[in-house]
Amino acid sequence: MTTLRSPFTPGDLPRVLVGRVPERTRLRDLLARVTAYGELAGPPVVLHAPRGLGKTSLLRDTEDRARELGFVTAWVACAKGSTMFPELASSVRRALIDAEVLDDRSTRRVLDSIAVEFGLFGISFSSEFGLAAGESAPPAAAISGLERLLHQAAHSVRERGGAGLLVLIDELHAAPYAELAILLNALQNLAGRRAENPLALMTAGLPSTPEMIMRAATFGERSEFISIERFDDDDSRRVLQEPATGLEVSWHPDALAAALAVADGNPYLLQLAGDATWQAAAPVAGDVLELADLQAGEDRMRGQMAAMCRARWDSASELEQSFLAAMADYAQEIVPREHIAHTMGRDTRSISVPRARLIDRGVIEAAGRGRLRFTLPGMAAWVRDHHGG
Template sequence: MQPSPYTPGAIASELPGRDHQLAEFDERLSLMADLRQFVGRPRIDIAPRGVGKTSMLAQVRRMAEQRGAVTVWVAGGGSGSLIADLVAQLEAATESWAPTTRRKLHDLASRASFKVGVGVPGVARAEAEIAAPHTAETSVPAGAGEFTAFLAEAAAATQREHRSGLVLFIDEIQDADQSGLSSFAHGWQNLQHLPGQGPAPAAVFAAGLPNSDSALRAAASFTERWDYQPLGLLSQYAAIAALVRPAQRLGVGWGPDVLQAAVEYAEGFPFTLQLLGDAAWRAAGRPDPGGQITLANAMTAQGVIATDLATLHRARWNAATPAEQTFLQAMADIGGSSVSRAEIASRLHVASRSLSEHRERLIVKGIIRVTGHGRLGFTINGFGDYLRSRAED
């Protein structure tokens, strides 16, 4: 018996079907690590939950560390202050650096207008107050200048410590506090205008829900020029690889007929593929090397994970308002993996433009996704079937 190699709900160790995206990340890391360039345009990968944003961001972090970079990871909505989290994590990542470098970073943090405890051996701990949100859209928020100075020194220090650069990772960026997002955006932007030779090698990679661009634009209008990349569902080939590769490493196979049924059932959703793989593995008795996942195992797995998916479907339905539920029911009744906004409006006997507010709220809630120009789909497979069944009951 072997433990399951599938990881539903956890960070995946490999990312089949994401080779193109990883190659783009590698190119940016090469600019920073090999050519010692400052990568000024942050990249934000956006997608609904369950598509693999965090797993991909974690893989890029491993790539950056393999290239000798200092990495800092934070998630929006943590302590309440994005800037405080970034500085605290950077302080933790530099514990082994020279005392003079850490003392200088400590002094810069102490003068800043964000609240963070900074500890340096032999130096007293210091705290400063969080900056109040700025009101004018074009004004620079309090604390941005201090944050720029702090980042500039940290990036420069990576060179003195013989590291290839500084890379910041921000997960769930849409949940970060607006004041922190504004200070971060302005602080990062200001790095590009430093006097002298310019900023040291550094880069920013982030991930968030489809409303991330709106959250960032509300914090600083110029962030509309940042690099937002939608992360789609897996192709048939990638879905097959997501099931086959983990099993192959343990000497276990999937039959072609089994794979076809499993891939059709999952519809390219990474979370569902991991659920299905894990349940099929257990249905096969946690096979030893030489074992096979059979069609019967896959059918059993579908029945097992139906409960998990039903719970998820029910939670998403309950998260919608009555008006939004009407919108969702119309999508389900139309059917298909992708429906047009015009079809929804026609079914509800309303003008297409009147759907905008419900559409945006459902996207922010992660219940629907954009599948093309003027087209929408659900963010988890089987949701349409669930709604049609619910309506019949």
């Protein structure tokens, strides 16, 4: 019999999206508002979580649902050091052309002119997430240009029988601060004419993104913030079992329990454990993935996890590394802030800066008042093994 290809996709979109029922329901309901009433879905949606918890997968799932409902969708992935607006304008224009909405020359000329404007604005911003010297507010021309782009595009889709326009922005934390302020101001203005704008904006970013948004505009606090958490045990089992069952392969209970322990609810690590086990087993239909298969794939899993831990460690400053070492020194997953300060020989207030920076980059996360944990399961053990006292 032919060996089956692995259905698990570490580092890529999952073939089977499991769980996230409350989040998917909320996003579906917002799309339904646009579909039913032809109006703005509401404030921007902001999915926020450390890396590896499935924010992009959830955005892509929403994009697929939106297309089924008749939306035209435009996708933008922000990159550090790059501007967002030219790519946004280009993505909207491409989406309208692909959907054959831009069949009117005058409409196309309007969108083309706006896209050119975005390339000419020359918006400047500081490295400390502030407007450049001399700028006290986002440029009015940029705000009005973005309003025109989104309104014209959404209106054109609806006018031709579609539901509206869905704009999806991934890695929003990497967007220039000034552009984020312009985006929020433009959406706020469009909300004043809600019934004229069949539009939804859904985004994803690291845990620092909500704070960044609220600093960019005071009304940013009214955004729809949705925190993405680790999977519970039931959904973790489904992540491993459902793709295998679809190919007539099952998990032995011992192997399944061991994989769940390794991943600790992290969607990326669940995919990694599933794929490493599958590659070691090389199953055919009717086979069972055994504990020995998981153990045979451990070297691959350890190598990948070590590379991720090393990258996070190497990107940290000396003070941040001391902070991480103090966290790893604690014997349990949830680490009290007092222990970190004591181990570092500092008071709790003096460790606020490294704490905030590590949370911003998604290396650690809050786990209750005054408590922290690593976002990547297994990193504490890696730090102890490689940088312990």
